[in-house]
Amino acid sequence: MRGLLMALGVLAVALSPIVGTVPARAAPDFDSAYVFESAYLANMAPGDTGTFSVFFQNTGALTWTLSTATQVNLATCRLDKVSCGVPPEHFSWNPGSWLSTTAYATQSKSDVVPGDSSSFFYQVKASTSTAPGTYRFNGDLVVAATGALIHPEGYYQEASVTGAPDQAPSDVQATIGDTNGVGGVNDVRVAFTAPARNKTTAYDVQRREGDCSAAPADTAFVKLATVTAQPGQTGTYIDLDRTNGTYCYQVRVPDPIRSSFVYSNQAAAVVTASTIGVVPTSTSAVMTQSGGIFTDRYYTGDKIDLVFSVAIKLAAASIRVADSDCGAPTSQAGPPAACMGTDSWTTSDVVCGVNASCVLSLDRKTLTIMLTAPPTQVAPGSVAGLQYPITIIEGHGITDANGTAWDLAGSADRVFGPVGQ
Structure with missing residues (x-):
């Protein structure tokens, strides 16, 4: 008998750690029944947080009241479903909002x-190091004051973690230059580094007109192109020929699991020197040299400099001029003075390569015209010859890089002569 008692004592000691993890049943006045639960959490990514909910009915005789001896908790259980009121295997999923460790x-x-x-x-929250897989969270109702199980039902819910989603770049930059020689310094180069751990090689470059104050998903962002970049490598896109203004650029990457996108930082570019959309005008017209043949009229050997607001180009260029037979113009912007009675202007043509040499400066903003022969008269005026000051009334073959014609009427200065004026 002594030996038997000793054997039973040893067995009891051996079993005590196992039995100790199973809470006692609550008094019969406590009872519950499972009702329903929320959907499992699917397609979670490392770092994601999700919410579980479950409903139980009070089928006992006592009212469950918070902060009293009849308060009821949803206790944590281990994966064996019977070890409850102890920290579960997946306690690391506690984002800090669980009621307690148990x-x-x-x-x-x-x-x-x-x-x-x-x-x-x-x-529950998957840490950034959580491996892909399915994770189960077991639980049952207990009396908060004692930890006694009310009605074990083996409740559980699951969270599925996929691989980490592709990330958007974090170093997008936008710089301005002139890469194609058109329209001035107005080409925006967007550059970024593709995240090293990404699987995708496709990156959508987007632009929004205005500053970078809008949310990434703002519908004003338009897709410019999809750039291919290998993980860890640089991707670039050049947004050519922008007009003057402020632009915001960003890069987005699809997240097919969530049917959404992830977005990069935003980079602003302010274009101020573009000639795209800018109408060329003359800002200065000065006679710099007299040919010496006549000092009171425009004639062979005379040279003028026309300065423009933007770079220009010439194609069979010519100007038509009117003199001051009816009086001097009221301003450097013209037009010629109005004629009275039978008075009239003398009008003539100056044609590059025919009766004039025409040379552009290196920046193509200054046009130097020197008469190599007398201007070709179109209509005689009240006085013979072209009397100073001279007003340019037409311009042909003088445009900006995009073919926009010289806006004479909008020019600040189109009157020249004599020398120095």
């Missing part, structure tokens, strides 16, 4: 009378 949550209602139901809510 309970997910308490009843959401302050009082749950017999026959009524209450929800229990709790959150």
Whole structure:
């Protein structure tokens, strides 16, 4: 008998750690029944947070009341489903909002009378190092004051983690230059580094007109192109020939699991020197040299400099001029003075390569015209010859790089002569 008692004692000691993890059953006045639960969490990525909810009905004789001896908690259980009221295997998923190390949550209602139901809510968060897989969270209701199980039902919910999603670049930059020789310094180069751990090689470059104050998903962002960049390598896109203004650029990457996008930082570019959309005008017209044949009229050997607001180009260029037979113009912007009675202007043509040499400066903003022969008269005026000051009334074959014609009427200065004026 002594030997038998000793053997039973040893067995009891051996079993005590296992039995100790199974809470006692609550008094019969406590009882519950599972009602329903929220959907499992699918397609979580490392770092994501999700919420579980489950509803239980009070089928006992006591009202469950918060902060009293009848408060009911949703306790944590281990994967064996019977070891409850202990830290679970996946305790690292606690984002800091669980009720305790041994309970997910308490009843959401302050009082749950017999026959009524209450929800229990709790959150789980996958750490950034969580491996892909399915993770189960077991639980059951217990009396908060004692930890006694009310009605074990083996409740559980699951969270599925996929691989980490592709990331958007974090170093997008936008710089301005002139890469194609058109329209001035107005080409925006967008550059970024593709995240090294990404699987995708496709990156959408987007632009929005205005500053970078809008949200990444703002519909004003338009897709310019999809750039291919290998992980860890640089991707670039050049947005050519922008007009003057402020632009915001960003890069987005599709997240097919969530049917959405992830976005990069935003980079602003302010274009101020573009000639695209800018109408060329003359800002200065000065006679710099007299040919010496006549000092009171425009004739062979005379030279003028026309300065423009933008770079220009010439194609069979010519100007038509009118003199001051009817009086001097009222301003450097013209037009010629109005004629009275039978008075009239003398008008003549100056044609590059025919009766004039025409040379552009290196920046193509200054046009030097020197008469190599007398201007070709179109209509005689009240006085023979072209009397100073001279007003340019037409321009042909003088445009900006995009073919926009010289706006004479909008020019600040189109009157020249004599020398120095």
